[in-house]
Amino acid sequence: SITGNKGNQDVYIKQSYRKDNGKTSSRIYKKLGKYNTLLEQFSGNEKELMDWAKKEAEKETLAYNQQKEKVSLSLSPLARIPLDEERVFNIGYLFLQKICSELRIDNICRNIRNHHKFSYDFHAILTDLIYTRILAPSSKLSSYKYCHSLLEPPKYSLQDLYRALSVLAEESDFIQEELYKNSNFIHPRNSRILYYDCTNYYFEIEAEDGIKKYGKSKEHRPNPIITMGLFMDADGIPLAFDIFPGNQNEQLTLKPIEKKVIKDFNCSEFIFCSDAGLGGKSNRFLNSFGNRSYVITYSLKKMKKEERELALLPTQFKVPGSNKLIDLRTLDESDPKVYNTIYYKEYPLVTGDMDETVIITYSPKYKAYQSKIRNAQIDRAKKMIQSSDKTRKGKGSNDPARFIQRTSVTEDGEIAQKNIYQLDEAKILEESMYDGFYAVVTNLEGDIREIININKQRWEIEENFRIMKSEFEARPVFVRREDR
Template identity: 65%
Template structure:
């Protein structure tokens, strides 16, 4: 509304009119999103061959549940009621569709209805579904093995079977993107700028949860150096957490806390 007042033809309605119209806008949200998608194609052809999906939540500064604002797992670890939101984004990074759900609902369960809405309202029936492991349950993966769809889900190495994890961590059988020649990571000269800025990968057949999948393992010298610098900084922070008596000043609170490098003797 504030932006509209900077345009040549300023609005004749008032701010309270917008507040009064919010209920109508909410009821017509799916239609508005679908029309926005169709009309945006005239300005920029939307690339819906790859769709990214993720969820977040928003807290309300209230003490009791109200409507869809329910007590759930808050991304910011706040004790307030929250509302969840799932968002589909196209291959170019433009938002495609969003949906809201009660804060106490499992994120894994939000995909099916939202994806069917995208398929029906946006006529996007064939695409590659991409998300993190938190939204990659067996049901969500099975959903994207039909109708010409496929999926790419991140996978934790720690949760792999031991034999598969050993193959994934092996330095052999890698290939440079665009080449079919196999190489060993130990033979790379990472001082070479071309090698340093390249990405290497290998494919490992993987059967999990009754699904035949392909595990794609990637290696980037540039990203390795970046992660090494972050880890070194965290080690230095962990060292500062140790008191003169050799005990840590605080306990580990999350997986990325520098205190994870410390152990009580």
């Protein structure tokens, strides 16, 4: 059809359709062009123009009907699928395959193969291990079996897979280095701030073996463990890791990994961030040179008495961006603006030849969160007192049993005939003193808001460990050979 005012007309293909109320109507399906422009192409012959337009409409109608055409499949209910013949395959790995391709893992494997003597397909084994760890995490044997359900099943043997683990362990540093470089092609890495933390993984064995040592397990397990140190970039993406004996002091794990990051990853200028357990003086000193600085959690509970009293003193606080001094006792924490504001104060800390700054922050919102968590733990402790579980000693800072006090003597100092269990009110009061407060130590000179935000993101490295241990089921570790 031709629509529009004379001199400004358009040629359209229209489509008939039925409305919801059952009545028929028409709508524009496709615009063929301006009438005057098309008329010039046909030397002013309107009949030829309309004949051409009708043919175009016929083509569009045919294409439209083909899209709506029903496809019939023939099915023979008597036909049998041959025994042991696979007809259903998992294809979810194809999405991961694209990412592996963008990370150029094939090039990494090709470089590794050039200085190793093996005949199996190392690239296929590595990528299959990646797919199964994400899609169906399990032991290497179970992973190998799962891979046979993929659209492209393995052409290598189970023994080849185990042999490849030794190569993976040997080339771990090279693979990490190359993945970091290649990942920049997908998403530019933000290495301005690097976060570091440690965790451990246990083995279901009864005796120490190699680097599998008895140590302080994060899960309070009695099994031998190994320690993993992990660097993470400012976007929450893992950067580099290494494995250490389970009984090694975590403070000592930082230096070898950081040297590797500086040398092999070409990351020499960054802000280092970690928790207090990994931010000892030697590690802070390490990050005081070469355009590096640090922001490290500073334990309020482990401060000397005089310093702790200064830190918790409610005066001399400020709001970032303002020099007005605030007394925390005057705050109306029911005011949403006050509730969501972070207050801070700072003071110098001189230890030996290091000039540092301690920043104390106070958040009414964080205070309410800590109080809520503790009140729930107190309720659980009350229930434990009424049960046989009251004799259990609290093992950690989140164990409600830490609030249960046992009294075994009378007020006269005589030995009691039975133990008395009650809430430890002094312990509860002591913990509530720290509600809302947080501290960091830094040698960074800059906007206080930036320093606060740097430390706030530290939770993401804990999230990395949580994902590895839960979604990726990285514990317990089944492969026990140190070279694998």
